[in-house]
Amino acid sequence: MTDPTQDPRFLQDPYPVYAAMRSSCPVQSLPAESGGRAGYLVTGYAEAREALGDPRLSKDTAVFFADKASRRRLHSAVAHTMLASDPPRHTRLRKLVTKAFTAKAVAQLRPFIARLTEELLDQWPVGEQVDFVTGLAVPLPVVVICELLGVPEADRPDVRRWSGELFAAGRPDVIDAASHSMADYMTGLIAAKRLHPGDSLLDRLIAARDGAEQLSEEELVSLAVLLLVAGHETTTNFLGNAALALLRSPAELHRLEQNPDDVPAVLDELLRFDSPVSTATFRFTTEAVTLGGTDIPPGAPVWVALGAANRDPERFPSPDLLDLDRDASAHLGFGHGIHRCVGAPLAKAEAEIALRAVLTRFPGIRLAVPPDQLRWRHTRLVRGLASLPVLV
Template identity: 45%
Template sequence: MTGFEDLSDLGQGFVDAPYPVYERMRAQGPVHRVRTAASGEFSLVVGHEEARAALADARLSNDIRHSAGWQDDGGNSIGLNMVQTDPPQHTRLRKLVAKDFTPRRIEALRPKVQLIADELVDAMLPLGRADLVEAFALPLPLAVICELLGVPATDRKTFHDWYLDSTDFTRPQAAGAAAQAMTGYLADLAAAKRSEPGDDLLSALVAGAGEEEQLSPEELLGMAFLLLVAGYETAANLLSSGTLALLRHRDQLAALRGDWSLLESAVEEMLRYDGPVETTAFRYAKEPVEIGGTVIGAGESVAVALAAASRDPRRFAEPDRFDIRRDARGHMAFGYGIHHCLGAPLARMQGAVAFRTLLERCPGLALDTEPGDLVWRPSLMLRGLHQLPVSFG
């Protein structure tokens, strides 16, 4: 393991451009001891091979009770979800929702996603310019997942604002307050679904399908939170960062517009090049674990830098080059192992629909600011732009 590094000290420069820092780390070793203001000290895995090994190692638990610093405070601020559990509990929770994210179910949503994408473009185009995050990248997946779960349209913006605050690792107090607000909202929404169920996924989870499948109150809260966030935030980040990559690489943009058979590989390259998830949730060593020649002590926290692993030159040649013809399979954008993102097929489908709609209907699409003026949200876990100003020519 290399020396200790305080990521918080690197400031907004690291948030906006983490890849040079990860490159420097990889050159020194695959595992580093780091610190942030919100999370304290932990080990960060930055190599591709080591990331896959860590995410597949059952000795690294997602259950915080294996953390050396864990104290039972009577509950979790945002419930208990699949990301925070190990088998067999993880297996049971994932099974409850996996049937709603099969390829067939996802494909059935394509017409609805297309309708939403067209409506958003209809609203943007007459304006001549727009913030693509606010006008397109965020509302598209947010509308889809909230409709699936049964979240009222009037509440969606408020929930999103809470979520952004809860993931800001530079403001721990504000993050805690936002998490508490989300907890209260989701608990109230679940109670409303219990008294007046609808034809939506959250109502089905509240009702359960028998004693074995019935979720505990904490599990229900955590599942609702995870599905809402994972169901739209990763897709929104993909749409904004993917569009930015295309606008900054006009040759790749022209190649995609000239050959739509490249769309699938283009989406995969966007995920690899600047993916929506920067690091995983914490794992906790149940016993001493060796990763890349470094021993992680029992009870110590570990996170995997998926963004760093996807740009490891040992796995991808010229990793800092954006190339939509690249075979990007093996990227780490959606994780690996039993916790591989359940919503990955939904994010990919929305990306394919959204990018083609945007590029076909907006032939004059261009970046409406200097790239250096773009600001990324200060979350070490999720990577997304505050804004993406564009013009339509």
């Protein structure tokens, strides 16, 4: 069979494709791409949740690719991040960063996030067209994570560009080059911080490396890159997707404009409706696994389509309807299990503050172009808008 996710229309709206695949079989094989390997795609909710929590599905890419020749030149600090590891290494690395994203830590960041949001919205000309993505969804989480890590302001445009290039579907040369640019930059920033220490999260990770020897040098660089990229990519897509979902649902948008304090209660439904991470990162079977009635052999790549699982009618009735009264707390937008997004509390805080501010300051906001003219990022791993023109 052909891979339906390769259809150009898939980027615009993947959900009909996912629905057709799920109704046929919630776990099915996909053909190997050129130079790649055949694998399995999970589209059902129950099967996705099971796969995300199954220790027989490894994320250790170093093991998977150890005896496989590759023409790729992805930087090792990007190829072997915390996301691409299993316990006990994953447990040790995650423990070092979890404290930065606790409810208490995020609460301390809220005043900064609120001030930054207001400063960005101050630049929106009332009565004119604005790009929601470049005017808010991109700069807000980029500045927040850069502040958290101590990335100088002058370097942030380069960081954002490299991050975007890491998700360039079908462009391995671009991805590989960006991985080296990002890793080389973080290596230099770490060296500079060793000379002039501060109190950022990156400084604390350096202390863990240089003091207690809990991190190797490559692990330090790898964690820094991962936090920088994952710390804003998900939120950028979350903000854009949530705004579009509301703009295409006038009744729900009006409801929130009248009651902006309801925003925190509807974030899970917005995450479910159009997941900012379309497909979870790479996994492979370490032994034979039967999932959703499908037998998967050892050593097979498995991709879990979070966006598809979140639209499974077996778990969420009328899944293609945005329903702000729905209890969507079981969504898989941030993953599930030991690899669930460590930055989820920060992403939710940023989305809450940003959406509430937009709804309060710009009642009557609406799309400036027909939905079918919107441009989506050319990537299957994450789902996000390249731009979102709105009239304010």
